[in-house]
Amino acid sequence: MSNTYIPGQRWISNPEPDLGLGIILEAKNRRVQIAFPAAEEERTYAADSAPLSRVQFQVGDEIDVPDQPALTVRSIEEHGGCLVYMAESAAGEQHPVPEQILSSVISLHTAKERLLAGQLDHHRRYALRVASLESHNRAVASEHFGLIGPRVQLLPHQFYIAEQACKREHPRLLLADEVGLGKTIEAGLILHRLTLQERVQRALIVVPDSLVHQWLVEMRRRFNLHFSVFDEERCAELEVDGDNPFVTTQLLICPLSWLLDEDRRRKQLLDAGWDMLIVDEAHHYHWQEDGEPDPAYGFLESLCEAINSVLLLTATPENTGIEGHFARLRLLDPARYPSLQQFRDEQQDYAAISELISELQQLEGAPSSSLEKSLQAYLDDDTVNELRSGDESAKQSAINALLDRFGTGRNLFRNSRHSVGGFPQRQLHEHPLDTPAQYRLLSTELDADQLLMPETVLGEDWLAEDPRVEWLEKWLLQNSDEKVLLICHHADTARDLELYLRLRRGFASSVFHEEMTLLERDRAAAYFADWEDGAQILLCSEIGSEGRNFQFAQHLVLFDLPLDADLLEQRIGRLDRIGQDGDVNIHVPYYTGTAMAGMLAWYRDALGLFNAPCPVASAVVQQFRSSLLDTLKNPEGDGFASLLDAAREQTQALEQSLRDGRNQLLELNSCRPEAAEQIAELTTPSQADTLPDYLEMLADQLGLDHEDHSEAAIILRPGEHMVGDLLRHLPEEGITGTFDRQRALSREDMAFFTWEHPLVREALELILSSDFGSASICTMQVKGLPAGTLLLEAFFNPSTQAPASLQLQRYVPGQSLRLLIDNKGRDIAAKVPHAKLNPLCHHVKKKMVPPLMREVRAPLAKMVKMAEQLAAERLDEWRQRASENLEAERSLERQRLAALVERNPAVDDEALAEFDRYSELGRDALARLQLDMVALRLAIVS
Numbered sequence: 055m056s057n058t059y060i061p062g063q064r065w066i067s068n069p070e071p072d073l074g075l076g077i078i079l080e081a082k083n084r085r086v087q088i089a090f091p092a093a094e095e096e097r098t099y100a101a102d103s104a105p106l107s108r109v110q111f112q113v114g115d116e117i118d119v120p121d122q123p124a125l126t127v128r129s130i131e132e133h134g135g136c137l138v139y140m141a142e143s144a145a146g147e148q149h150p151v152p153e154q155i156l157s158s159v160i161s162l163h164t165a166k167e168r169l170l171a172g173q174l175d176h177h178r179r180y181a182l183r184v185a186s187l188e189s190h191n192r193a194v195a196s197e198h199f200g201l202i203g204p205r206v207q208l209l210p211h212q213f214y215i216a217e218q219a220c221k222r223e224h225p226r227l228l229l230a231d232e233v234g235l236g237k238t239i240e241a242g243l244i245l246h247r248l249t250l251q252e253r254v255q256r257a258l259i260v261v262p263d264s265l266v267h268q269w270l271v272e273m274r275r276r277f278n279l280h281f282s283v284f285d286e287e288r289c290a291e292l293e294v295d296g297d298n299p300f301v302t303t304q305l306l307i308c309p310l311s312w313l314l315d316e317d318r319r320r321k322q323l324l325d326a327g328w329d330m331l332i333v334d335e336a337h338h339y340h341w342q343e344d345g346e347p348d349p350a351y352g353f354l355e356s357l358c359e360a361i362n363s364v365l366l367l368t369a370t371p372e373n374t375g376i377e378g379h380f381a382r383l384r385l386l387d388p389a390r391y392p393s394l395q396q397f398r399d400e401q402q403d404y405a406a407i408s409e410l411i412s413e414l415q416q417l418e419g420a421p422s423s424s425l426e427k428s429l430q431a432y433l434d435d436d437t438v439n440e441l442r443s444g445d446e447s448a449k450q451s452a453i454n455a456l457l458d459r460f461g462t463g464r465n466l467f468r469n470s471r472h473s474v475g476g477f478p479q480r481q482l483h484e485h486p487l488d489t490p491a492q493y494r495l496l497s498t499e500l501d502a503d504q505l506l507m508p509e510t511v512l513g514e515d516w517l518a519e520d521p522r523v524e525w526l527e528k529w530l531l532q533n534s535d536e537k538v539l540l541i542c543h544h545a546d547t548a549r550d551l552e553l554y555l556r557l558r559r560g561f562a563s564s565v566f567h568e569e570m571t572l573l574e575r576d577r578a579a580a581y582f583a584d585w586e587d588g589a590q591i592l593l594c595s596e597i598g599s600e601g602r603n604f605q606f607a608q609h610l611v612l613f614d615l616p617l618d619a620d621l622l623e624q625r626i627g628r629l630d631r632i633g634q635d636g637d638v639n640i641h642v643p644y645y646t647g648t649a650m651a652g653m654l655a656w657y658r659d660a661l662g663l664f665n666a667p668c669p670v671a672s673a674v675v676q677q678f679r680s681s682l683l684d685t686l687k688n689p690e691g692d693g694f695a696s697l698l699d700a701a702r703e704q705t706q707a708l709e710q711s712l713r714d715g716r717n718q719l720l721e722l723n724s725c726r727p728e729a730a731e732q733i734a735e736l737t738t739p740s741q742a743d744t745l746p747d748y749l750e751m752l753a754d755q756l757g758l759d760h761e762d763h764s765e766a767a768i769i770l771r772p773g774e775h776m777v778g779d780l781l782r783h784l785p786e787e788g789i790t791g792t793f794d795r796q797r798a799l800s801r802e803d804m805a806f807f808t809w810e811h812p813l814v815r816e817a818l819e820l821i822l823s824s825d826f827g828s829a830s831i832c833t834m835q836v837k838g839l840p841a842g843t844l845l846l847e848a849f850f851n852p853s854t855q856a857p858a859s860l861q862l863q864r865y866v867p868g869q870s871l872r873l874l875i876d877n878k879g880r881d882i883a884a885k886v887p888h889a890k891l892n893p894l895c896h897h898v899k900k901k902m903v904p905p906l907m908r909e910v911r912a913p914l915a916k917m918v919k920m921a922e923q924l925a926a927e928r929l930d931e932w933r934q935r936a937s938e939n940l941e942a943e944r945s946l947e948r949q950r951l952a953a954l955v956e957r958n959p960a961v962d963d964e965a966l967a968e969f970d971r972y973s974e975l976g977r978d979a980l981a982r983l984q985l986d987m988v989a990l991r992l993a994i995v996s
């Protein structure tokens with residue numbers, strides 16, 4: 055097949071045949087742009103790997119031109135690479151039809167044509183096609199489609215967020231779970247689901263340099279999403295003749311610092327067009343109401359404006375106070391967050407709303423008139439009136455409406471350790487040390503940074519002078535079986551200390567800081583992770599404390615304490631995260647009676663950060679910062695003691711008000727436990743799952759070698775008779791996979807086989823997008839049926855052409871229509887199920903097919919027609935069921951949106967109009983739902 059693209063040619067998308075017949079808009083610079091008018095979609099692909107198939111009709115085929123009766127192709131001409139069909143109407147009129155004007159709505163009738171033409175497949179191929187069809191339909195119609203395949207534990211809070219996010223047409227969210235609760239996993243789940251639903255083709259991840267590799271690996275091993283990493287060198291290689299290098303890949307990870315250095319690359323990145331943006335550590339982008347805008351923030355703002363779906367990740371959303379929080383929310387929804395002042399004002403209402411939610415939760419029966427009155431200030435009359443019924447569901451809708459319409463619920467999800475539960479304990483180990491004379495002498499002249507990082511003032515020989523070093527050596531010797539992560543502020547400190555420990559003292563150590571290349575950093579992290587021959591200690595500068603996964607270690611040495619509480623939380627979060635099996639031991643070596651002791655007391659007594667994360671830490675630090683700096687030098691003085699008391703009281707008061715107000719709203723919104731548990735439960739494939747049997751059938755028919763590996767695990771390899779490189783996802787050396795999630799989590803060398811695994815999806819696509827097994831013939835003996843009786847089994851698959859974001863398959867029953875037509879034209883499908891027919895089938899030898907077909911052709915043609923008629927009669931019922939499902943869901947969503955629009959004058963009616971336009975598109979598409987005849991089997995009773 056030619057893969058030279060010429061504007062005007064018609065092609066279909068292999069993975070998305072539902073888009074209808076596409077038309078090439080432009081083909082240059084090694085990319086091809088194609089429009090799918092029936093679905094109102096456009097796609098841009100790298101030309102050499104575009105998943106497109108050329109549509110060329112043959113003489114005798116019927117073709118459709120909008121607003122014209124059907125035409126039959128009589129001859130074909132080619133002009134400048136495009137086809138012109140010379141076609142004839144039923145009335146015998148001749149029409150030249152350039153392919154450009156063909157209808158964009160197509161249906162393929164190949165099963166029928168193949169059966170009647172005697173182009174038949176073995177009945178086992180047919181059985182495989184039917185199994186593929188049914189499994190595919192079931193998978194895509196499942197509420198949890200896209201959440202089953204990732205190799206992750208089913209943690210309810212993450213699945214809840216992923217499910218909620220994907221309900222939005224275009225999710226734009228701040229994922230702000232506390233550090234280590236799995237924001238990367240949540241983003242991966244959302245992306246995986248949207249990719250499988252074909253709503254996201256091109257995704258861009260922007261991360262701090264040190265996290266590039268970790269994202270790359272997490273996306274690949276957990277989600278089978280194969281990202282490319284671009285840097286200047288890679289771009290230069292790809293930039294032939296001024297091409298935009300970013301259009302050559304669909305899934306891209308970019309290190310932030312490189313983008314910030316390269317104006318031209320930023321522009322190219324924006325021009326390349328993306329469906330989804332994920333930004334990790336989003337608190338790095340600073341914003342202020344007045345003054346010079348930060349270039350990084352400005353760049354992020356342009357990306358957020360240009361890309362429909364956006365996920366911003368940060369564990370510390372209020373890192374720079376309420377302004378920082380507002381700054382990120384306005385990137386997601388500028389209309390909802392027009393001004394900082396309005397945002398501040400809104401927060402005043404949170405406690406009152408939270409109180410109302412509590413009252414509703416405790417409510418039994420109808421509400422009192424005073425509760426009704428309070429609710430009326432926030433909710434529409436209908437929602438309040440329904441509460442009078444005393445129904446649980448009315449109560450839940452009122453709670454949902456409050457959560458949804460107020461606060462930041464629509465854009466922000468934040469789970470805490472407190473709400474998720476099951477986290478390890480933090481244990482603080484204080485290590486008081488003598489103060490070096492030099493430090494004591496100088497201390498009155500030192501600033502806070504110098505006081506907290508004495509190595510910067512102890513001179514060149516600091517390693518010999520600093521008692522922390524001696525303490526560390528001793529500790530390492532006494533705990534030689536333990537892995538320890540040490541974090542300090544400066545790269546120089548980490549480097550000096552590591553060299554000393556390794557070269558002078560012989561410890562197995564490794565270092566990780568910002569002056570190393572990405573590759574060196576990843577090697578260092580891998581050396582530390584190796585339990586057999588790896589490092590006992592990894593020494594990181596601050597950069598090592600963000601985002602990385604070191605939960606296999608249980609000891610953290612804080613060589614210095616930062617002034618910024620969020621940084622401290624980030625450091626502890628390296629070990630205190632999902633996957634940590636033991637306690638998190640935090641070691642703080644410090645000089646007795648100095649600012650270092652003061653800082654320790656501040657975090658321990660005022661903020662309680664060594665016990666658990668402190669959500670109000672940055673607010674308290676902001677308030678007390680200058681008194682802290684003033685009194686820190688003398689931590690044993692009265693001034694410091696009263697500062698600690700005041701700060702502790704303030705922490706407690708703020709935490710209380712958070713519990714009463716915003717946090718309660720947030721936590722309720724971020725995870726509704728029952729719904730979340732249910733999602734996690736349903737996402738577990740049932741024991742009766744049919745995938746193992748399916749893969750055996752597949753191997754048999756595609757010529758793969760299939761071997762049992764162990765309990766619930768198999769090996770698939772390309773077999774001797776497999777056709778070429780039929781399956782891209784089947785490596786030459788084979789693939790070992792398990793059907794068991796727990797096993798897949800502990801055995802990363804095995805694939806996790808589900809219906810969403812790329813190999814399985816590829817096989818389904820290969821079979822369903824071709825005519826593989828679509829027409830078959832067999833003989834069978836059936837008691838009670840005379841020899842010569844014909845039975846025609848027909849499968850019709852619902853299809854419609856509409857934008858993927860509508861996800862119309864959710865509304866269509868997750869199965870195909872099966873008919874079994876007998877000689878008399880009756881449908882006896884209900885009496886004889888497909889599974890019962892399969893074992894009765896006998897193969898018909900190739901040479902017997904032509905004489906048999908000659909004999910049965912006439913009655914067979916009638917039976918096919920009858921099947922078509924019966925399917926056409928059922929079509930209305932299918933369309934109606936589908937549109938009822940659509941109306942039920944969309945009307946609820948519309949109600950909710952209308953309430954939001956009413957409450958937020960900043961959101962104009964455009965959102966509602968857009969919603970209505972989409973609903974209308976959905977209605978139209980469902981009114982055009984077709985039942986395509988996709989598989990036919992003729993059984994002849996012998």
Ligand SMILES: Nc1ncnc2c1ncn2[C@@H]1O[C@H](COP(=O)(O)OP(=O)(O)OP(=O)(O)O)[C@@H](O)[C@H]1O
Pocket residue numbers: 205206207208209212231232233234235236237238239240368369600601602603627628631632633
């Ligand atoms: N559902 C899950 N199944 C298996 N492992 C998980 C799951 N969720 C999280 N993890 C693991 O827990 C660790 C923390 O997750 P992740 O990195 O996504 O957290 P985070 O919230 O992004 O952290 P940070 O705030 O440090 O950026 C990672 O090692 C991740 O692989």
